[in-house]
Amino acid sequence: MADRGTAVYFPDTLGELLLLARREPDALIYSGGTFILNQRVSRFADLPPAVISLQDVEELKRVSRSERYLEIGAALPIRDILALGRSNVPECLYSALRMIGPAAVASLATLGGNIAVPGRILTSVPVLSLLDARVELRRQGSSRWLAVSRVHKPNGNLELAESEVITRVRIPLQPWSVEVFRRFGSELAPESEPLSFCGLARTSNRIVEEIRIIGSAGLPAPLRSRDVESELVGRRIPLAERDIATAVEVYQTLGTGLTPIQRDRFVRLVQWFLLNLPAS
Ligand SMILES: Cc1cc2nc3c(=O)[nH]c(=O)nc-3n(C[C@H](O)[C@H](O)[C@H](O)COP(=O)(O)OP(=O)(O)OC[C@H]3O[C@@H](n4cnc5c(N)ncnc54)[C@H](O)[C@@H]3O)c2cc1C
Structure with a gap:
């Protein structure tokens, strides 16, 4: 696994791990290794001079x-x-x-x-x-x-x-009336135009008590609007068409660098989630 010249450490305890991490501040932390090895461009992984494995901790x-x-x-x-x-x-x-x-x-x-x-x-x-x-x-x-x-x-x-x-x-751990996760494509393959969506809502007696919505195109800029979420709290279910339309307008403008397909997927999922909130 290691390149010639790479020292691989296998600490047994958290104490040993933290000591090693301090002694070798540039060491690569190697957990399952599935991402690290997936990124290699040749047969052998291009590992730095020191690697600290978490496998025995x-x-x-x-x-x-x-x-x-x-x-x-x-x-x-x-x-x-x-x-x-x-x-x-x-x-x-x-x-x-x-x-x-x-x-x-x-x-x-x-x-x-x-x-x-x-x-x-x-x-x-x-x-x-x-x-x-x-x-x-x-x-x-x-x-x-x-x-x-x-x-x-x-x-x-x-x-x-x-x-x-x-x-x-x-x-x-919180009680949610509905929890939804959907994903298109893969974050590891930008050409698949990845888009993931998660929606959580707690409702009671046809009223939205709490709602959270997030989208991600795999970039460090989450698609989330806390303003929209607070606006929707206290609304009656089914939500009024104009409330959904107003929310969707905001979601349409969030984030930068999304492809039209990613944005379209996100907005459709938001619309679908808001239209299908459970009454309780
Ligand atoms: C075929 C295949 C399919 C995959 N599909 C998906 C997928 O659908 N979705 C997805 O998200 N990923 C996917 N992956 C990527 C990868 O398997 C996952 O992201 C996995 O969770 C990475 O965890 P790991 O323990 O293997 O991380 P590693 O490869 O060990 O480490 C990844 C990075 O995290 C750092 N790191 C690890 N642990 C710590 C820690 N405790 N503290 C500080 N830094 C740390 C490492 O230094 C490294 O930079 C896929 C990989 C393969 C090979």
Whole structure:
């Protein structure tokens, strides 16, 4: 796997990992390796002089669930997250994770690796952002929490500081009346004009109590309008045609760099979601 001259470290504990990450600040963090190896242009991966593998760090593979949160270790394979079952993972996240690669890829690919690809918004990120998920970032002697929606700066770089590693992902558990995830194309293939959509709504007695909508074309610019979301709160279901039309007008102008197909897909999905809100 390694190029000649690449030192590959296999820490066994989180403590060892953080120590190594501090000693080797330029090291590549290698989780499942499915994205890293997929990017290689020749038979061998072009690896930097130091690589730190997360594969033996059991602390990064833990899962815990309370009434309020689901916490997933950053290096837990996506296959193992799906094995928790639909009843233990928010429906929209479950649907998004099921899209990631064939089984052989999902058995290696991790949630941390899905979030931490510079310059690309991969499948789980818009959904985790909409769910208000946060990542724990650790480096030796410090730890902090950061919203998944802020991990990618608008210029595509990651908000991670030197030697910082994502250790877990904390996902708030909230009751939603409807959770929808749809994806066209693949974020790994820009020529497929990828577009993913996630919509969440909580409704009661024909009234919208909360609604969140996001789209992503795989770029570090999410298609989301909190203004529209707040405007829709308190509206009666079915929504009035003019409310839907006003919302759609806003969504039509969000984001830059979308192809006409991506924009059309997004706007149609928004329209369909708003037209089909459940009454309770
Ligand atoms: C056939 C195929 C199909 C795929 N389909 C999809 C798809 O549909 N959707 C999709 O989103 N992806 C897809 N992928 C890409 C990839 O499998 C996933 O994005 C996967 O989740 C990446 O996780 P990983 O653990 O393999 O990351 P890695 O390849 O190990 O790492 C990816 C990046 O994240 C960084 N990183 C990893 N873990 C951490 C951490 N804990 N802290 C800080 N930085 C970290 C690494 O340094 C690297 O820059 C596909 C890949 C293949 C080969």
